Amino acid sequence: MHEKNTSIENLNFTEPLIYFNEFSYIRHILSSTMRTKLLLSLYNNKKKLATLRDDLKKPSATILHGIKELEKNSLIKKFDKYYSLSSTGYILAVNLIKLIEKWYSIGHNIDFWKNQDISAIPSQYLKEIGIFQNPEYIISDENDLIKPLNEYIKLISKSNKLKIALPIFSKVHLDAIVHKLDNNCDIELIIDENIFESINSNGYRKKLFKNSNYNEKRNNLKIWKVKENLNLFLTVCEDFLSLSLFFEDGSYNDSKILLDKSEKAIDWGLSLFNHYKEIASPLMLFDLKLIKKE
């Protein structure tokens, strides 16, 4: 069933309205290419009709019709032949551009997110996924099945401070972590119950927690344990963020790593890491049976 564009004569920013959840207003804005492009075109610039005509490549009458609609909703104002965004229109345009950028980013990162279990990323972080504007992907190929793993080990080898949410028991990863610890790298590690059990039963307890001579407890490792299964492999450090996920069937996807070196992505990763830290409990030495519980 095709519906016509919504007409919302009575929705107006000049009158406070009660909360509505039928998406009427965004449908009104977004269903029209002209209205959307006018908001984009006037973002940060006041313009005369002639300039808008050049920008939008449409006749004056069409543009004026769109302007009238936006003026009616107090999103655009006219002063001395110049059209500009109102104080409300400006905030709306900022958020419109944010929506466009995020959809654009999702469209460009489609292969990474498709068929992955994203339940490990809480909605408030999913909402920010648009920050991944130009990530790199490390993908295994026929000639190099373990390319993501090798690249990952290479990446972390340069860092001095690592925060890792590790959802898999893998000797290669753990050995790399132990190696980093031996070289005085500060590491914060989040694991789940299963990984904790595997660490305990596979001889990694002492390797991780005591220094290379097994004499003293390391000061450069802090570890947290979450109750639920951890379903994401997240690494954040000073200069990059890496992320890999599980398939929807529950198996770990070792063939793809998202790598982003932008400040925004690192901040996003840091805040997601901290989210997990908050819901996790820190492991004490007696949990590790390295000292007796008093």
Added chain:
Amino acid sequence: MIKTKNNNFNSYEYIENELKFFINSKIRMKILNCLLYEPLTMKDIHIKANLTYSSISNNIHKLEERGYITQISGKYQLSNLIKMKLWDIIDFNDSINVLNEYSNFWRDHNTESINIESLKKISQLKGSKIIESNPTDIYKTHNYFKKLLKRSKNVKSIFPFVHPEYYTIFENLMKNKANIEFLLPKSIANSFIKSMNQNLTKIRLNEGKLKIKSLNNVEFALTVANNFMSFGLFKVDNSYDQNKILISKTKEAIDWGNKTFEIYKSFGKNLYLSL
């Protein structure tokens, strides 16, 4: 980063068709919205969205064709990508609701001076309320703000001006050992500090319980505490509007206030205080 016009047009054109497919049908939006939180059967959708079976099945077919939803043991579920896109639409919708609901607050005020990262997260102000002075209660905003502040433990404020009563309010907060952080225009920072109890101020500064930085071009007022967030704007004529503040006690809004404060704090400069 917000891009230039042409990039915006290009990005928009890239997503335009899909965006329109999403929003052009109220029914599709309703169905997608229902499925956002859990997979549902057609009957569940019928009950939850109050739609007829024929309109549901017609639209479900279109959504399946586009790969937006899949059917697993009788239940329809959204694909990851659509879930993410839908979150974005909802966020945009929430932003618009915040603009609409508090239109009195935003309209004819200086919004362009607010940091863009804060504006992008305006949806977090959902659930706020406007406190507005009126002819019979001309100090309503100030009194409301004062009352909330009395119970605060951690306070961060960006003020473009100082109200004479602030000295006493903040002195009391210092007595209660509250953590206080200020970002103030240089012109008022020193006189503000000098007007408070000097001994107490010195002690709290030394303890790190009072921190002050100077900030140029402060064109709004923000206070974020453990128990509330308050936000005030300049009018377009460049005078501060003392008659309206936006107040919120939600976790999201307090989080917004904290992040906004941190952004401005990074522009703040250390101040030499002559005590």
